Amino acid sequence: MSILGKLSINAFPHDVITLGGAIMMIVAILIGIFYVTYTKRWHWLWSEWITTTDHKKIGVMYIFVSIVMGLRGFADVLLMRVQQATSVGSSHGILSANHFQQIFSAHGVIMIFFVAMGFLFGIINLVLPLQIGSRDVAFPFLNATSFWLFSAGMVLMNASLIIGNFTYAGWLSYPPLSELKYSPGVGVDYWIWSLQVAGLGSLLSGINFLVTIIKLRCKGMTLMRMPLFTWSVFGTMVLVILAFPILTVTLALLYLDRTVGTHFFTASGGGNMMMYVNLIWSWGHPEVYILVLPSFGIFSEVVSVFSRKRLFGYRSMVWAIWAIVVLSFIVWLHHFFTMGAGSNVNAFFGMMTMIIAVPTGVKIFNWLFTMFGGRIKFNASMIYFLGFIFLFTLGGVAGVMMAVPAIDYQLHNSLFLVAHFHTMIVSGVLFGDFIGIMYWFPKIFGFKLIDFYGRVAAYLWIIGFIVAFGPLYILGFMGATRRLDHYPAYTGWQSLFIVAGIGVGIIAIALVFQFLQLIISYIKKNENFDTTGDPWDGRTLEWSTSSPPPHFNYAILPEVESRDAFWEEKQRTDKNVQDKKYEDIPVVKNTPLAMYIGAMACIFGFCAVWHIWWLLALSLLTIIVLIMIRTTDEETEYVIPASEVAEIDKKVQWKV
Amino acid sequence: MESVNTQIQQVPKYDKTDDTIVFGFWVYLMTDCVLFAALFAVYAVLHNNTFGGPDGAQIFSPSYVLVETIALLTSSFTCGIGLISAYNMQKNRVIGWFSVTFLLGLSFVVMEVAEFSHLIHSGDSFKRSAFLSSYFTLVGTHGLHVTVGLIGMLILIIRIYTKGLTKASVRRLTLLSLFWHFLDIIWIFIFTIVYMLGFS
Ligand code: HEM
Numbered sequence: 001m002s003i004l005g006k007l008s009i010n011a012f013p014h015d016v017i018t019l020g021g022a023i024m025m026i027v028a029i030l031i032g033i034f035y036v037t038y039t040k041r042w043h044w045l046w047s048e049w050i051t052t053t054d055h056k057k058i059g060v061m062y063i064f065v066s067i068v069m070g071l072r073g074f075a076d077v078l079l080m081r082v083q084q085a086t087s088v089g090s091s092h093g094i095l096s097a098n099h100f101q102q103i104f105s106a107h108g109v110i111m112i113f114f115v116a117m118g119f120l121f122g123i124i125n126l127v128l129p130l131q132i133g134s135r136d137v138a139f140p141f142l143n144a145t146s147f148w149l150f151s152a153g154m155v156l157m158n159a160s161l162i163i164g165n166f167t168y169a170g171w172l173s174y175p176p177l178s179e180l181k182y183s184p185g186v187g188v189d190y191w192i193w194s195l196q197v198a199g200l201g202s203l204l205s206g207i208n209f210l211v212t213i214i215k216l217r218c219k220g221m222t223l224m225r226m227p228l229f230t231w232s233v234f235g236t237m238v239l240v241i242l243a244f245p246i247l248t249v250t251l252a253l254l255y256l257d258r259t260v261g262t263h264f265f266t267a268s269g270g271g272n273m274m275m276y277v278n279l280i281w282s283w284g285h286p287e288v289y290i291l292v293l294p295s296f297g298i299f300s301e302v303v304s305v306f307s308r309k310r311l312f313g314y315r316s317m318v319w320a321i322w323a324i325v326v327l328s329f330i331v332w333l334h335h336f337f338t339m340g341a342g343s344n345v346n347a348f349f350g351m352m353t354m355i356i357a358v359p360t361g362v363k364i365f366n367w368l369f370t371m372f373g374g375r376i377k378f379n380a381s382m383i384y385f386l387g388f389i390f391l392f393t394l395g396g397v398a399g400v401m402m403a404v405p406a407i408d409y410q411l412h413n414s415l416f417l418v419a420h421f422h423t424m425i426v427s428g429v430l431f432g433d434f435i436g437i438m439y440w441f442p443k444i445f446g447f448k449l450i451d452f453y454g455r456v457a458a459y460l461w462i463i464g465f466i467v468a469f470g471p472l473y474i475l476g477f478m479g480a481t482r483r484l485d486h487y488p489a490y491t492g493w494q495s496l497f498i499v500a501g502i503g504v505g506i507i508a509i510a511l512v513f514q515f516l517q518l519i520i521s522y523i524k525k526n527e528n529f530d531t532t533g534d535p536w537d538g539r540t541l542e543w544s545t546s547s548p549p550p551h552f553n554y555a556i557l558p559e560v561e562s563r564d565a566f567w568e569e570k571q572r573t574d575k576n577v578q579d580k581k582y583e584d585i586p587v588v589k590n591t592p593l594a595m596y597i598g599a600m601a602c603i604f605g606f607c608a609v610w611h612i613w614w615l616l617a618l619s620l621l622t623i624i625v626l627i628m629i630r631t632t633d634e635e636t637e638y639v640i641p642a643s644e645v646a647e648i649d650k651k652v653q654w655k656v
Numbered sequence: 657m658e659s660v661n662t663q664i665q666q667v668p669k670y671d672k673t674d675d676t677i678v679f680g681f682w683v684y685l686m687t688d689c690v691l692f693a694a695l696f697a698v699y700a701v702l703h704n705n706t707f708g709g710p711d712g713a714q715i716f717s718p719s720y721v722l723v724e725t726i727a728l729l730t731s732s733f734t735c736g737i738g739l740i741s742a743y744n745m746q747k748n749r750v751i752g753w754f755s756v757t758f759l760l761g762l763s764f765v766v767m768e769v770a771e772f773s774h775l776i777h778s779g780d781s782f783k784r785s786a787f788l789s790s791y792f793t794l795v796g797t798h799g800l801h802v803t804v805g806l807i808g809m810l811i812l813i814i815r816i817y818t819k820g821l822t823k824a825s826v827r828r829l830t831l832l833s834l835f836w837h838f839l840d841i842i843w844i845f846i847f848t849i850v851y852m853l854g855f856s
Pocket residue numbers: 074077080081104105107108109111112115116169170171172418422425426429430468481482483484504507
């Protein structure tokens with residue numbers, strides 16, 4: 001074997017579309033580099049962002065990566081829609097079967113791991129420490145490391161576009177197809193390692209935020225006084241901690257099968273490929289709740305603020321979260337009723353799946369009751385929210401339908417299923433993330449986004465979604481299965497596929513408006529400065545500090561006496577104005593080590609894909625050394641003296 | 657009376673950040689626990705799939721495993737004593753006890769590697785059957801953890817030797833001990849589920 005393992009010149013792309021994609025990506029990177037050089041921002045980029053340990057900046061970086069990746073995921077959608085609208089009968093569309101498979105696999109992976117997860121951790125990073133009245137997360141350096149591992153996974157996944165190829169075995173790459181015998185290339189290995197690296201980042205974040213919530217709440221914030229977003233993140237992080245190790249194991253075993261010849265999931269040697277499906281979904285189902293619970297938290301915050309009412313049924317909301325956390329671990333089998341586990345097993349999991357709809361329903365009703373009788377502000381967030389209620393209920397009903405094993409035998413792996421889970425994910429996760437970004441944007445950047453463009457985008461998203469996925473429900477009933485690169489003309493499906501394509505076009509316009517919203521708001525930011533720190537008449541602590549908050553969030557740590565603490569504080573007439581007692585604040589220094597660890601993890605993954613063992617060992621060694629350097633460094637913090645804190649705090653107040 | 661007082665003052669008290677770190681480490685151990693749980697589940701599913709190869713009773717040697725087990729359990733004990741010495745700020749004892757722990761851990765790993773290479777050379781490698789794949793992976797993952805623990809231990813011992821017992825190093829010893837005892841517990845499960853049930 002050569003010094004570069006399996007890597008050779010043949011790994012670079014040959015066919016037109018891949019080559020085009022690769023060239024586009026390289027050009028985009030070059031433009032980025034040119035822009036930064038031209039505007040002389042390397043220093044700024046390095047000292048303000050790359051080396052930062054500030055949770056707010058890390059959050060912004062997560063969201064930035066997710067937006068870029070979202071564009072790539074959406075480009076895949078465009079290709080798939082064109083293919084399915086045209087590849088019928090004697091015409092074979094624009095993509096080969098093999099390439100089409102790579103594209104839906106890449107789309108699924110990108111959207112779940114690098115868009116939805118990125119938005120989620122981005123928003124959690126932005127908001128959570130502020131919301132619990134803390135100065136940072138429990139382990140700021142670890143937090144930066146998580147982000148860089150996430151980015152490393154992202155880079156690895158995108159590298160497959162230029163060097164080699166990506167998996168064509170679907171976003172969960174089931175064996176036997178994903179075993180070496182049937183997928184001899186590097187695609188599956190890229191899939192394994194980009195998820196492995198990014199997943200490790202998620203796991204570390206899970207630990208970090210759980211500890212943050214338990215240990216770093218401000219004085220007086222008992223559990224039952226925590227805002228619901230915090231509660232949702234709490235539940236989510238418990239899920240992350242319990243679910244992600246299973247993913248790690250599953251991927252590792254598949255890699256062992258492919259690389260050293262073990263027999264975990266192989267057809268021969270006594271392997272059991274059904275075990276893979278069980279393992280991956282006992283991570284996978286909790287994962288869908290990992291994605292959706294934080295969004296539920298965002299909805300809870302936003303609905304109550306924009307209805308100017310206290311959230312209805314706080315306690316039941318909390319219980320619903322924990323019911324979902326527990327139940328989400330005992331429903332995984334509904335993803336493969338047709339594997340034939342036997343009718344009793346299927347019946348059990350079918351029932352559990354229906355039961356999990358109950359706490360979700362409780363939440364929906366609580367949100368509606370919160371709006372009932374409130375003074376509702378119909379801004380973009382509330383439009384998304386109403387779209388969510390409508391779509392999520394529909395998609396949920398479709399889900400409960402499929403929870404009946406007998407019905408699922410008909411609908412399994414059909415486009416009906418594809419329509420169902422997109423309804424849940426787009427309305428539940430994506431809309432929630434959009435709302436969260438618009439809602440907390442002024443807190444982080446100091447100016448509000450112009451609502452008009454947001455409203456247009458929201459309407460277009462909802463309409464576009466219905467047009468794009470309505471036809472898929474029908475197609476599913478007509479027998480169209482998922483992942484089709486071609487179908488015969490007599491099926492009569494083509495017109496519906498074309499309608500779905502038009503829907504995607506509407507969504508594309510919605511995306512344009514979202515970007516317009518960002519750009520125009522930035523240009524006109526002088527008109528929309530948030531000078532109060534509280535642009536929405538908010539209820540929770542994060543609105544009590546300035547926008548943007550100082551590096552240390554709170555000059556004086558808040559104390560809390562009730563739920564909706566900031567709201568109650570604002571209602572009080574007997575404000576006891578005390579002298580502020582400033583104290584020295586220790587802050588974690590900037591450091592490039594986290595980024596180095598991410599870079600090394602990326603090289604490690606790359607070498608694992610291409611079997612470049614010597615470099616793999618070297619990168620691992622470097623990671624160990626980097627960790628050693630960090631853990632033995634006794635001076636990772638510096639102290640902002642009280643006088644300087646007072647200075648910064650005054651300046652902020654003065655601006656008001 | 658006087659001496660007792662100074663002794664107590666020397667015991668490094670946790671401050672809040674220590675507390676957070678130790679708690680965070682516990683949470684990490686929980687994730688590791690889930691990881692092993694998944695591997696145990698895999699072993700449980702595959703342990704009968706010998707595919708014409710040997711089963712546990714044919715390849716495990718009870719006495720050998722017992723020696724391994726004793727080495728590891730003893731190391732947990734010496735590790736505990738070492739930690740108590742650390743809380744009493746007795747530098748030399750810390751170095752002594754942790755060196756003993758290190759050697760015991762090392763002999764455990766060496767024995768395991770020897771067992772693995774024996775199996776591989778006699779044709780019963782992880783490629784032979786699903787049972788052997790899951791056996792090697794479960795036991796090997798534990799062994800890998802022990803190795804990581806050993807590396808950490810070595811670095812800590814050297815640092816304490818050169819820089820003395822600082823508050824930070826006592827905290828790190830605390831974490832290391834938690835890790836070590838955790839691996840012990842996992843080993844007890846491996847011993848029971850893989851070996852004891854395998855013999856019968
Ligand atoms: C912008 C709106 C979106 C559209 C129009 C869209 C469209 C599609 C299409 C056409 C497919 C292939 C269906 C087939 O198998 O025939 C697909 C698959 C998939 N999508 Fe999306 N998608 C969108 C957003 C998302 C989002 C936000 C996520 C997750 C966060 C997501 C996750 C997935 C997954 C996991 C698959 C399955 C891939 C596989 O079969 O392996 N999609 N999507």
